[in-house]
Amino acid sequence: MAEAQPGDLVLLLSSDGKRFMLRLTPGEALHTHRGVIPHDALLGTPLGRTVHTHLGQPFLALEPSLHDLLIRLRRAGQIMYPKDIGYTLLKLNAGRGKRIVEAGTGSGAMAIALAHSVCPTGRIYSYEAREDMLNLARKNIEGHGLLPYVELTQRDIHEGFDQTDVDACFLDVREPWEYLEQVRAAVKPGGFFGTLVPTTNQIVDTLVGLQRIGFGAIEVEELLLRPYKPVPGRLRPVDRMVAHTAYLIFARTPTVGEAVLPAEGPAAAEAERDEGADSDSSEGSGLPE
Numbered sequence: 001m002a003e004a005q006p007g008d009l010v011l012l013l014s015s016d017g018k019r020f021m022l023r024l025t026p027g028e029a030l031h032t033h034r035g036v037i038p039h040d041a042l043l044g045t046p047l048g049r050t051v052h053t054h055l056g057q058p059f060l061a062l063e064p065s066l067h068d069l070l071i072r073l074r075r076a077g078q079i080m081y082p083k084d085i086g087y088t089l090l091k092l093n094a095g096r097g098k099r100i101v102e103a104g105t106g107s108g109a110m111a112i113a114l115a116h117s118v119c120p121t122g123r124i125y126s127y128e129a130r131e132d133m134l135n136l137a138r139k140n141i142e143g144h145g146l147l148p149y150v151e152l153t154q155r156d157i158h159e160g161f162d163q164t165d166v167d168a169c170f171l172d173v174r175e176p177w178e179y180l181e182q183v184r185a186a187v188k189p190g191g192f193f194g195t196l197v198p199t200t201n202q203i204v205d206t207l208v209g210l211q212r213i214g215f216g217a218i219e220v221e222e223l224l225l226r227p228y229k230p231v232p233g234r235l236r237p238v239d240r241m242v243a244h245t246a247y248l249i250f251a252r253t254p255t256v257g258e259a260v261l262p263a264e265g266p267a268a269a270e271a272e273r274d275e276g277a278d279s280d281s282s283e284g285s286g287l288p289e
């Protein structure tokens with residue numbers, strides 16, 4: 001197992017459920033409500049073990065997940081929630097070697113997740129109108145070691161994107177319907193498009209724009225995540241949850257010639273599930289039968 005090195009990020013969990021994230025720096029120390037942990041106590045040893053504060057209190061030292069890192073990202077304004085990011089990565093087919101355009105960069109949460117998915121051979125082209133946001137995003141992306149895979153551009157995307165023939169485009173801006181021609185010019189025919197909006201009014205404007213330009217396979221979705229208290233003797237949901245984050249809209253960019261991609265709706269989704277239920281591969285998949 002690899003030993004923790006200077007610069008590595010470490011997640012520390014206390015027995016009362018408190019979480020601390022630290023970047024290992026020789027000579028520094030983490031001060032907690034249960035005592036002090038010197039970074040040197042972690043350096044040069046593998047994670048996945050218990051360390052003790054100077055008061056003898058135990059902490060679990062773990063490698064953080066991308067989820068752990070994103071929820072602690074330094075931010076100015078709203079970032080995408082990890083539950084929406086994870087599903088969007090699948091819907092955009094964001095994988096190794098893909099070239100993906102996104103805007104606005106914001107604090108860089110989505111850019112980090114995209115770069116994490118396409119590296120080391122792919123590339124993310126991220127556009128942001130505001131210089132201050134771009135600077136914050138650059139720091140955040142660099143802090144995660146992903147800057148080599150992200151090209152940041154300060155621009156209002158009304159002026160369009162520099163890239164053509166990319167695999168996918170994702171927009172997290174207030175009025176995505178204003179930029180669909182720019183998306184079409186950047187993405188290859190039949191490529192992946194996604195956007196997220198916080199209100200239903202914005203969904204309607206986006207749908208009208210997508211249909212006018214000829215995007216296909218349009219889907220509107222919403223993800224609800226309900227955490228549970230992990231107590232075997234009285235298992236039940238937590239009292240409060242984040243009831244609304246945003247609506248997700250996905251589509252395929254207009255295809256060449258006369259080809260028409262069918263719009264997907266509840267009927268198409270049901271048909272897809274029925275197909276899956278008939279095939280061997282659906283066994284144990286967790287999909288409804």
Ligand SMILES: C[S@@+](CC[C@H](N)C(=O)[O-])C[C@H]1O[C@@H](n2cnc3c(N)ncnc32)[C@H](O)[C@@H]1O
Nearest residue numbers: 079080104106107108109110128129156157172
């Ligand atoms: C909600 S934030 C994006 C958050 C980002 N997805 C994240 O996960 O950190 C929206 C960003 O879009 C930028 N923006 C809005 N309209 C824009 C435009 N026309 N061109 C470029 N950036 C734009 C804003 O400045 C803002 O920083």
